[in-house]
Amino acid sequence: MRLSRFFLPILRETPKEAEIASHRLMLRAGMIRQEAAGIYAFLPLGLRVLQKICQIVREEQDRSGAIEMLMPTIQSADLWRESGRYDDYGKEMLRIKDRHERDMLYGPTNEEMITEIFRAYVRSYKDLPLNLYHIQWKFRDEVRPRFGLMRGREFLMKDAYSFDVDLAGATHAYNRMFVAYLRTFARMGLRAIPMVADTGPIGGNLSHEFIILASTGESEVYCHRDYLDVEVPGEGVDFDDVAGLQKIVDQWTGLYAATSEKHDAGVFAKLPPDKQMSARGIEVGHIFYFGTKYSEPMKAVVAGPDGVERPVHMGSYGIGPSRLVAAIIEAFHDDAGIKWPEAVAPFRVAVLNLKQGSPDTDAACERLYGALMQKGVDTLYHDLDERPGSKFAAMDLIGIPWQVVVGPKGLAEGKVELKRRLDGSRELVTPEEVIARLTS
RNA sequence: CGGAGCAUGGCGCAGUCUGGUAGCGCACCUCGUUUGGGACGAGGGGGUCGCAGGUUCAAAUCCUGCUGCUCCGACCA
Numbered sequence A: 001m002r003l004s005r006f007f008l009p010i011l012r013e014t015p016k017e018a019e020i021a022s023h024r025l026m027l028r029a030g031m032i033r034q035e036a037a038g039i040y041a042f043l044p045l046g047l048r049v050l051q052k053i054c055q056i057v058r059e060e061q062d063r064s065g066a067i068e069m070l071m072p073t074i075q076s077a078d079l080w081r082e083s084g085r086y087d088d089y090g091k092e093m094l095r096i097k098d099r100h101e102r103d104m105l106y107g108p109t110n111e112e113m114i115t116e117i118f119r120a121y122v123r124s125y126k127d128l129p130l131n132l133y134h135i136q137w138k139f140r141d142e143v144r145p146r147f148g149l150m151r152g153r154e155f156l157m158k159d160a161y162s163f164d165v166d167l168a169g170a171t172h173a174y175n176r177m178f179v180a181y182l183r184t185f186a187r188m189g190l191r192a193i194p195m196v197a198d199t200g201p202i203g204g205n206l207s208h209e210f211i212i213l214a215s216t217g218e219s220e221v222y223c224h225r226d227y228l229d230v231e232v233p234g235e236g237v238d239f240d241d242v243a244g245l246q247k248i249v250d251q252w253t254g255l256y257a258a259t260s261e262k263h264d265a266g267v268f269a270k271l272p273p274d275k276q277m278s279a280r281g282i283e284v285g286h287i288f289y290f291g292t293k294y295s296e297p298m299k300a301v302v303a304g305p306d307g308v309e310r311p312v313h314m315g316s317y318g319i320g321p322s323r324l325v326a327a328i329i330e331a332f333h334d335d336a337g338i339k340w341p342e343a344v345a346p347f348r349v350a351v352l353n354l355k356q357g358s359p360d361t362d363a364a365c366e367r368l369y370g371a372l373m374q375k376g377v378d379t380l381y382h383d384l385d386e387r388p389g390s391k392f393a394a395m396d397l398i399g400i401p402w403q404v405v406v407g408p409k410g411l412a413e414g415k416v417e418l419k420r421r422l423d424g425s426r427e428l429v430t431p432e433e434v435i436a437r438l439t440s
Numbered sequence B: 001c002g003g004a005g006c007a008u009g010g011c012g013c014a015g016u017c018u019g020g021u022a023g024c025g026c027a028c029c030u031c032g033u034u035u036g037g038g039a040c041g042a043g044g045g046g047g048u049c050g051c052a053g054g055u056u057c058a059a060a061u062c063c064u065g066c067u068g069c070u071c072c073g074a075c076c077a
Helices: A021-028 A044-063 A077-083 A111-121 A167-187 A242-253 A265-269 A321-331 A359-374 A388-398 A431-439
Strands: A032-036 A039-042 A074-076 A094-097 A103-106 A130-139 A154-164 A192-196 A206-213 A219-224 A257-259 A276-291 A301-303 A309-311 A313-319 A349-353 A379-382 A402-406 A416-420 A426-429
Touching: A021 A032, A021 A321, A039 A044, A044 A130, A044 A154, A044 A167, A044 A321, A074 A077, A077 A103, A077 A111, A111 A130, A111 A154, A111 A313, A130 A167, A154 A167, A154 A321, A167 A192, A167 A206, A167 A242, A167 A276, A167 A313, A192 A219, A192 A242, A192 A276, A206 A219, A276 A321, A349 A359, A349 A388, A359 A379, A359 A402, A359 A431, A379 A388, A402 A431, A416 A431, A426 A431
Parallel strands: A192 A257, A349 A379, A349 A402
Antiparallel strands: A032 A039, A074 A103, A094 A103, A130 A154, A154 A313, A192 A206, A206 A276, A219 A257, A219 A276, A276 A313, A301 A309, A402 A416, A416 A426
8 A cells, every 4th residue: 555545644743632542542543533422433544453353353253163144233122122131221222213213222232133033043952053243333322431442332343142052062162262262362462361250231150351451451350470371272273172172261260360340359369479460451352151041031942852942052252353453552552653463453564765756765665565565465655755754753653563664875785674663673684585574 | 420621723732810803833735945763944725713692882702501522430342
């Protein structure tokens, strides 16, 4: 992408409403624009990151055996009356009427709808296990939206729903998601720690929140320090291996870890002092097993091998990709701007032409840009006629992992500078070397 | 929902107390000089001062009502 053809409204000054780093940087980097309290438009740069995150989420959901679909944002109130949650959910639910005065709502979650879909088609235990997910916008009319995307009212959520004949099957489904989540967050460069959590309005009795540690986190969390070193399952993990998955989950739940609501100060105090870790955390995922809470009232039943119909055991599993954009920035930034992990970066490399309009640098940049694009490397070519200082500052701000700096001095020796945003390291190399490095 | 505050050009702000026809920095446009870490000079464009009433010869400024947004607390992907 040529910057001259892109839409990247970078702000030099920080809008006054932004208090935390991720919000500030997203506004300054031209990633998002606030349209109302807790409601944001994703500008092109922000959308690129959001899509990268969704793709990782998708790949790991698919790998674990879940199947993607897409449910609507608007739901009928009748469904929610069936489960009893229409009255329970409270003011967080945005209620609307259509032209026929029918009660509708903007979905805050989809347990009811997925249960309705399931019961319409599935009759037999032979169709199970089943796990369906979608990535869709949700609306929760928060009392107090804040911190930009971190606590918005409209937010993107990946929500998966599992269906099993019995507790044993549901536990395995839970474990699949548990492991998929470990891998998902690790691929984004995040260490997420599963913590025993409250189930809230979703209900149920088994639940973990996946928390990343960050000083600007909203919740106080307590955990064993060794969680920082537990191994994340690799790509080859067998999601059908019931005992194997259970072992991984046991390993990841064996040590103490709890959010403040579930915190037991007595147990925590018995940990060796150097292993006690209390910090602020950002919740980036939440998984629940809630058994037959919805299947019973909504009559989602399947026939077992004995021919007897019984309500299915369900779980639901959420990840907030839009919140993850903010969470990743909280974890990866410095005074100059964002430092994207490569897996979610909006572009992999930026080419900076230090003397736009000079035949030598222009030609060298065009060659590099063309070669990189041809090899499928996501490249942003800063081809605007600005002073070098402005270019460096802008690219540092938006946090592209690699910068190739093309200037007359380097070119005199046939070299360009390859700079790494993450650690600021830089070296002089030939353009051919740049291409080789970024395509290896 | 309790408490506090803000609303003036795209962004950040001054002007409001003490009423007199809107200003600064950045950004933007033109020309020139510049170009290895947010340049400089000259010229220029852009604002019914959040909305609606009221007081007054005159309102960004005073009064009343409304709306939007932010922050602190109680709640949550």
